[in-house]
Amino acid sequence: MNAKLFRQFSFFSATLTFFLLVGIFAVLFDYANESIREFGFKFLTIDTWETGEDGYGGVFGGWVPIIGTLMSTLIAMAIATPLAMGIAIFLTEIAHGYLIKPVSIAIELLAAIPSIIYGMWGLFYFAPIVQELFGGNGVGLLTAGIVLAIMIIPFMAAITRDAMNTTPGALKESAYAMGATTFDVIKDVVMPYSKAGIIGSIILALGRALGETMAVAFLIGSVMSVAHRVTDPTISIPVLLANNFSEAQDLQLSSMYYLALLLFVVSFAVIALAKFYFLRRSV
Amino acid sequence: MNRLVLNKIILLLSTVSAMIGIGFLFWILITLGYKGISSIHITTFTHDMVNGGIRNLLVGQFTMGLVATLIAVPLGMMAGIYLREYSYGSKLAAVLRNLSDVMMSAPSIVVGVFVYAFMVAPFGTYNGWAGSVALAIMMIPIIVSTTDNMLSLVPQELREAGIALGGSKHKIILQIILKAAKVGITTGILLSFARIIGETAPLLFTSSNNQFFTMNMNEQFPSLTVSIYNLATYPDEASRELAWAASFVLTVIVLLINLIGRYATRSK
Incomplete structure (x- = not known):
């Protein structure tokens, strides 16, 4: 050649991802334009999603799916963060040689399972347990949040582990020599040293959770109302798109693109923050 | 609290977290194996979805995955080569590398509606090409990242040796550096294939699904994952069984590719 x-x-290939990002933004914005002009920023607080009587027009607002997305992500993060930290600590500071490998592989395989499988399993096996323990009808915010947590744990744990592993052995050994316990070393040496990487992994997992579709689609209940209890069914932005996009037309379709645009911008901001600020790769 | 006791408690909690993680893996795999194997018959692999099998779905999903790979691998590898070999250490490379990483975590459903806008809406029909392009968009950033990483492992001396022999830049890249990084890059491609073959959200509004066998990518195209989503919500037992069978087959394929990829890197 x-x-x-x-x-x-x-060079063209390397710039392609940049143009893809710009292209996605432009296309979403273009398709969302009709809805943006109709509802403006009030779209964020309108809590109805109804087509007009003649099939045209209607009132569409993002409040319910936005709240659903934020709440399910919040629940997932609250559960996943401590567990992922625990797994990372286990892999870096506790497990001995022969244990590290199988546990690492298990966690990585957990990350490799397609999200639709989490959804299937969650719907038929996990939802009944949540129903038994917390009431409600099984599917809802809580079930979606917990399964979402299981999905992002391996991802978060892997990056946190890598960050913790960069702590120089000499630093840890010095602390041990001073009589520090393992927890002292984790708290006062490893955590401060790998702080940026750990925060980055949490934010990155947050970005993933915001945009997760299939697992949540099975489990959140797909009901167009704000959940008042954690066991209530509701809906999130990706799930609304997954369920209703193919039948939507005109203003409703445009409103869906408005939601997709919001999701894209927010998750872009979150992930970019993690990547550009906390997880800067030393070249 | 006594710091020795606190230490014990924290270490115990960490161990418990690891056990919870592994517990969920086995819980999911065991239920999947149990439901999947009991739902699989020989006809599952010989019949199409319309007759209660997954033959057309497997062929469809793999066809789209392969087309996506054919699009994503050259583009992703060339991008990785640019970042590592042509613009190493530059500001531009750093920004492009980070943007590619950001793309890697972009919501997959957004990729779906994006591709819908220019590959489905103008033609008025879901089609296999759109599904492949959506998967390729998911795949490119992963390939960029692995290529970049694997090239960074190639010793600088090899490049210098190439230069000393009077090789031109692109000859050195093609004939020395890529050869040295071959195993790593192949593994990366394999793992990214495993990632996209299980994707559902990007396919919902691009390929959609087809109950019948087809290799015509201009029409609605059969997808294993989209079918699982549809079938699982049907009330009848036969549909659910098919969904379990399909889920089982998908998971086995994805995990096998992952294990093969891992084994390939280990034995190196």
Whole structure:
């Protein structure tokens, strides 16, 4: 292959992701335009999602799915963060040689399971347990939040582990030599040293949880109302899209693109914060 | 509290977290194996969805996955090569690398509605090409990242040796560096294939689904994952069984590819 062509093609490929991001933003904005002009920023607080009587127009607002997305993510983060930290600590500071490998592989396999499988399993096996313990009808905010947590734990644990592993052995050994317990070392040496990486992993997992579709679609209940108790069914932005996108037209379709745009911008901001600020890769 | 006691408690809690994680893995795998194996018959693999099998779905999902791989691998690898070999250490490379990483975590459903806008809406029909492009968009950033990482492991001396032999930049890349990084990059491609083959959200509004066998990518295209989503919500037992069978097969494929990928890197 021609040297110049090769270089140009590689440059083109490298810039492709940038143009994809710009392209996604432009397309979503273009399709959402009708809804943006109709509802403006009030879209965020309108709590109805109804088509007009003649099938055209209607009132569409993002309040319910936005709250559903935030609440399910919040529950997931509250459960996942301590568990993921625990797993990372186990893998870096507690487990011995022969245990690290199988546990790491198990956690990585957990991360590899497709999200739709989590949804299937959650619906048929986990939802009944939540119903038994907490009441409600099984599917709802809590079930979605817990299964979402199980999904993001391996992801968060893996990045936290990698961050913790960068702590120089000499630092830890010095602390141990001073009589520190393992927890002292974790708290006063490992955590401060790998702080940026740990925060980055939490924020990155948050970004993932916000946009997760399939697991939540099975479990959140898909009801267009705000949940008043954690066991109530509600809906999230990705699930609203997954369920109603293919039948939507005109203003409703545009409103869906408005939601997709919001989701894209928020998760982009969250993930970019994690990547550019906390998880800067040393080249 | 006594710090020795606190230490014990924290270590215990960490161990428990690891056990919870592994517990969920086995819980999911065991129920999946139990429901899946009891739902699988020989006809599951020989019949199409319309007759209670998953043959067309498997073929469809893999066809879209392969087309996506054919799109994503050259683009992703070339991008990785640019970041590592042509613009190493530059500000531009750092920004592009981070943007690619951000793309990796972009919500998959958004990729779906994005592709819908220019590959489905203008033609008025769901089609296999749109599904493949959506999967390719998911795949490119992963390939960029692995290529970049694997090239960074190639010793600098190899590049210098190439230069000393008078090789041009692209000859060195093609004939020395890529050869050295071959195993790592192949593993990366394998793992990213495992990632996208189980995707559902990007396919919902692009390929959608087809109950019949087809290789015509201009029409609605059969998808294993979209079918699982549809089937699981049907009330009848036969549909649910098919959903379990499909889930089991999908998980076995995904985990096997993962284990093979891991084994390949270990033995190196």
